[in-house]
Amino acid sequence: MSSTELRSKAAQIRMDLLRMIHGAKTGHTGGSLSNTDILTALYYKIMTIDPARPKWQERDRFIASKGHSVESLWCILADRGFFPKEELATFSQFGTRLIGHPNNKVPGIEMNTGALGHGLAISVGMALAAKKDARASRVFCLMGDGEQAEGSVWEAAMAGAHYKLDNLVGIIDRNRLQISGSTEEVMGLEPLEEKWAAFGWHVVSIDGNDIDALVEAFEAAPAIAGKPTLVMANTVKGKGVSFAENVPHWHHHVPSDEELAKALAELEAVISSYTQEGQVQ
């Protein structure tokens, strides 16, 4: 996919997840909007995956350690053909597979996550296994910034560097908001990049809502042999919906009918601007 196609795809995924959350009347809206560009870059450009063979051993792995913003992931997995798109209508409904956190009963989901601070250790194990089996698989682990307060993140960070796992890419969705407010007010994280560097990771800091920057950062990893890469993706919570951006209560606010219509119109305008430019056919 070209850069504009990826941007257009990200807008479409945002529309899908907003419709899905609106229909289900529940969901983590803000964090899913902030990580949509990261997931779009991974699933449409970067990762080696085959929706027809979700367990293919040579695939790259993605672990959503910040499992609560699974909505963008459900929409992307459906769009990539891991399961029928109609199933998105069952999101969070009684007995569904598409629950509010990653669920490995669904093709394309590697591990069940949801409890914060688990994903990176799992990813270390996967990256270690790939090294031992001399597979080219890479492991991408998306963490939240609020999640950085979990001590287990740093246990895994230590191990990733100790075992020189340059096939491991940690990503932090640095949107600076958690459920109770600003990350720096709740539990100060800064200087976060220096902390990861001090733990032996190669740190890249980018605009995490810029698809080109994301693609470039992921393609470059590992920039340094023998070091895991940490992509500090500086994002905006609620990204793509003007009135949701940087507003804490959109963490799990469900859009009203009016808000949904307005948000869809904004995103539709983004998509049509690319189309009108003739960049997307």
Place this chain on the structure above:
Amino acid sequence: MANKIPNRQVICETLVTLAQEDKDIMVLASDSRGSAAMAPFANAYPEQFVEVGIAEQNIVGISAGLAHSGKKPFVTSPACFLSMRSIEQIKVDVAYSGTNVKLVGISGGVSYGALGMSHHSVQDIAVARAIPGLAIILPADRHETKRMTEALVQHEGGVYVRIGRNPVEDSYESDDYEFVIGKAVTMREGTDITIIATGETVRIALDAQAELAEAGVSARVLNMHTIKPLDEEAIVCAAQETGGIITVEEHSIHGGLGAAVAEVVVQQHPVPMRILGIPDEPAIAGKTSEVFEHYGISSSNIKAIALGMLGK
């Protein structure tokens, strides 16, 4: 004591043998290769050994990642920390995610003796029992530990194993018997009462059976090596055929073997029952034998309880 070989050494030796053929077997340690007696494995197969450092949450998460990629990880870490410090990883990364991780809690029960409640592990069975999909096994002696380890390599799924630190007297004459996960072993047939024991207390139950025999009481002894999935059939059968049950365990009386057996008995065939274990208090410090004696986890006390239940 005749036997000088601790169960942790048996696990290591068995895995060293099996790993010659099976390159997917991996052993992980949390600065515990010495205490888990896993140094011979680490030396023999450095590529199949992973040191994680003192980080019990991490060791379980990494093992889940390895298992997800087809490895057969054996986590060896002190039972007290492995079962409680990392219980959320066990719940989510192992049980809920369905990964093939074997969690081997070493120095379980009160085998860390004088180190106190922080190092005693007498709540681990209760905690592990509440997690769906997690099997729980306590081998009785070195022979059973060997057969169990072989079975674990073949078994797909999450298992919590608890062993003690020190050598235990043999309960079996050899390892020439069938070990099936989830199937209790009738160590002695009996008709008057049943003693159900697990792990290293099986030897005590066997001694009690011999003492009861001298007193003219025919006691059945069941080795409930697997606490989950529990052999309900053997329990109901014992209740029906012997009319009374005593359970024995190196664990809190809350939530362990006794509680598991009682749940079956009370719902399927109520008979008088006694639960022998560590009472609801921080266990007294001391050698395992001293702690057992203090709490009446002894053959003579089991005999006294049995005679009392039988009105003799």
